Amino acid sequence: MCIGKKYRLVLRGLLMLVFAWSITPLSANAQDSAKVVQFSGYVVTPDSLVGIPFVNIRVEGKNRGSYSNADGYFSFAAAAGDTVMFSCFGFEDDRYIIPSALNSNKYSIVKLMTEDYAYLDSVIIYPWPTREMFRAAFLDLELAESDVDRFLRNMEREYLQEMAEALPMDAQENADRYLRAEAQKYYWAGQAPPQNIFNVFAWAQFIEAWKRGDFKRRR
Structure with missing residues (x-):
């Protein structure tokens, strides 16, 4: 009885080994395939x-x-x-x-591949490390002249007059001035031109200007 039982156990172990050996090549072949x-x-x-x-x-x-x-x-x-x-x-x-x-x-x-967007919170970077330094810089801030201010300054009457007086005449203006002077000479040809110091109307205009205080304003 003991011998038969041992024989069956040995036979069962051999069968399990044979079965395991037969499965291993199949799985390996499946992986290699x-x-x-x-x-x-x-x-x-x-x-x-x-x-x-x-x-x-x-x-x-x-x-x-x-x-x-x-x-x-x-x-x-x-x-x-x-x-x-x-x-x-x-x-x-x-x-x-x-x-x-x-x-x-x-x-x-x-x-x-679809793009993946990453949204980050906005960060404001200031060149001043503290609020006190920002306040001091803001109070000392000198704004640059804007285009509107520059336009108004360039269009002032006094500024334009100074530019006109300093601007030299071109060839056309010189020719026009010369022709006017020659025409004035021909107009008074053969006689002495009048002197404004003896002009009654000029004296009247001078007195009116004196009363208005035009000469004081010029000063």
Whole structure:
């Protein structure tokens, strides 16, 4: 009885070893049977299809991957059925599953990645470290002359008169002045021109100006 029982235990152990040995090659063959493909493509933006550089590309669960170049192109060896993860700063993380049934050892895609916006709170930077320094700088502030103030200053009558007196005459003005002087000479040709000191109307205008105080204002 004891021998038969031991025999059955030994036989059962041998059967379990044979079963385990038969399963191990099958699982290994199943893992080795995954088709290796050259996975390549471009990572671009969805709106303008511009290549996204330096995108981190890795196979999920495996120590395998790559990254896109400056034009968004990538290429590395992967297995059919792998899940490929795409991540890049400024874009939402995404994944892509390589089809299991492929007729070629090369597979290419164009991967679109959506932009991920990060909104930060506004920060106002002042050149003054304390409120007291800001108050002192504000009180001592001298505003620059605006365009309106400059326009009003340039259009003042006294300023325009000074500019007109300092501005030299051009050729046309010199010719006009010369012709007027010559015409005045021909007008009084053959006789002495009148002197304003003997002009009664000029004296009347002088007296009226004196009464108005025009000469005091000029002073």
